[in-house]
Amino acid sequence: MPNFIRNPQDFWSGFIFLFVGLAAVLIGRDYAMGSAGRMGPAYFPTMLGALLSLIGAMSVARSMFRSGEAIGRIALKNLLLIIGAVILFGILVRGAGLVVAVIFLVMASGFASTKFKALPFLAVAIGLAVFSALVFVVALGLPMPVFGPWFGF
């Protein structure tokens, strides 16, 4: 972190606002602007994007003058494991079915815990898989396969 940034939270949140705001304005240029009386699809988002960029810029500017808290440690491993586990569920659920997807979701996300132990987690995973299959597919009738086509069902 360069040392002229005295408030990293302000800096990075401002950066995000500025980025999204500018993106909204730039992408919005592809849509018709219209006029105030007959607003096109670009009108309102362009207004908002400009406002958001302004707020982002203010926040970035402020971060150099007023000092504030540092950003805490970022738990990259946990972040990747949890997000990855959810994405894995999305990939597996249709092809491999709910049971496999739930087991992978629980095992992968459980790995993020310092208390992870393979066997008890596997038991929890299987329990949850059976429970969800019974409740969501059998009882509530949600349209998802218990075992998917990848297993020849």
Added chain:
Amino acid sequence: MEILGYLSLGFDTALSLNNLLYCLIGVFLGTAIGVLPGLGPVATIAMLLPATFALPPISSLIMLSGIYYGAQYGGSTTAILVNLPGESSSVVTAIDGYQMARNGNAGKALATAGIGSFFAGTVATLLLALFAPPLAELALKFGPAEYFSLMVLGLVASVVLAHGSLLRAIGMIILGLLLGLVGTDVNSGTPRYTFDLPQLADGINFVVVAMGMFGLGEIIANLDHEETRSLLSMKVGRLMPDKDDLKRIVAPILRGTALGSMLGILPGGGAMLSSFAAYSIEKKISKNSAQFGKGAIEGVAAPESANNAGAQTSFIPMLTLGIPSNPVMALMIGAMIIQGIQPGPAVMTEQPALFWGIIASMWIGNFFLIVLNLPMIGLWVRMIMVPYHYLYPGILVFCAIGVFSLNNSEFDVFLMAGFGLFGYVCSKLKMEAAPMLLGFIIGPMMEEYLRRALLLSRSDPMVFLQRPISATMLILAALAMAVVLLPALRKKREEAFVE
């Protein structure tokens, strides 16, 4: 009296066997999930929402209201027993409630919270019945300009009342408004910000946003400080407060109820602000103020009554104007839209059974809470004791299944993962998710009303100031903004949130 007629219609609807059952299930499930540490009402409702899709509209909304009260009540239980407030409105309950529990008075604290909540709920239900009809009548006279200004006022109020950095809260609202615009523009049919993805053509589902930010984001953030909670040697102790205690809690409950009922109506107010304000007032005027922070029963009674009253009256703007005053109401509006009901003043005149049924069911839900929950405290304690490392994978499973089943689409699951990532970044940067969700729901409505207002005025922006109601609301918004920007008052606001 008209109101009695309305209320009896409501109770007729809510007391049908089916609806009673759904209310009961809602309260039960809400409490069960709400007691789990780290899961507040927003995450609980978002998680359980898909379970209500198959129900008829009225049963679904009755069940959702039940889930809301249950989750809120469950949050208080966790706050008292393990000092872990699941949501911001039980933060202050944890202060004295947990100390009472440590002194062996957990039962009394829980019963006090229950009694206070029930009383406050009863009063707020009556207020709701009293104020909803005239407000809805007024709202029917609103034109697009009034609606737009009302939304501005609502959003400004939620910024003012948010804790943390003002600039970030405003940024989050605008970010939410922008996200709400993703999808096909209704007027022109142009797809906006969809990146040519057909899955985004209908916009982003609010459940995806809520679960990603409030569910996943929170879980990742919680894992940073895993297992710091210490459950007491779980002796709940005597449940009922004795005569002495009752004497001490009557006035705080009354004051809390009054305060909560008023603050709940404010946009952005709701349960959280009510409980903070009630606690600090009680601390100032109580004879036992020295005991506050060390287990004062007043410190549980006042905020718990206030937050329940506030929760209930926050339904008023949602039901009568169709405008959410907090993220929970934003979810309720989303749920209504899914059920094919356009929230707004017309609901009351066109679907009186639905409208009054929801109101009556709130009272019934509160009643269920107190008669069911206190005897079942043993079960809730056992739920709380499930270790977090077994709990969060389960929460993830429910979030993933729920989101997938919205549209039977894995894309939504991936999108939720994205919002989870963003939610974690937000929690690291102290950017609040609540204003974003509010903006997200309001975004499309706000654009629509702005368009219509300016179309009618032939693009003259003065229309917002020429119409008296609209002007009043904008002036109030400007005043509110000015007030928080004044340094002296700003310091006071920070103090209020530090407690």
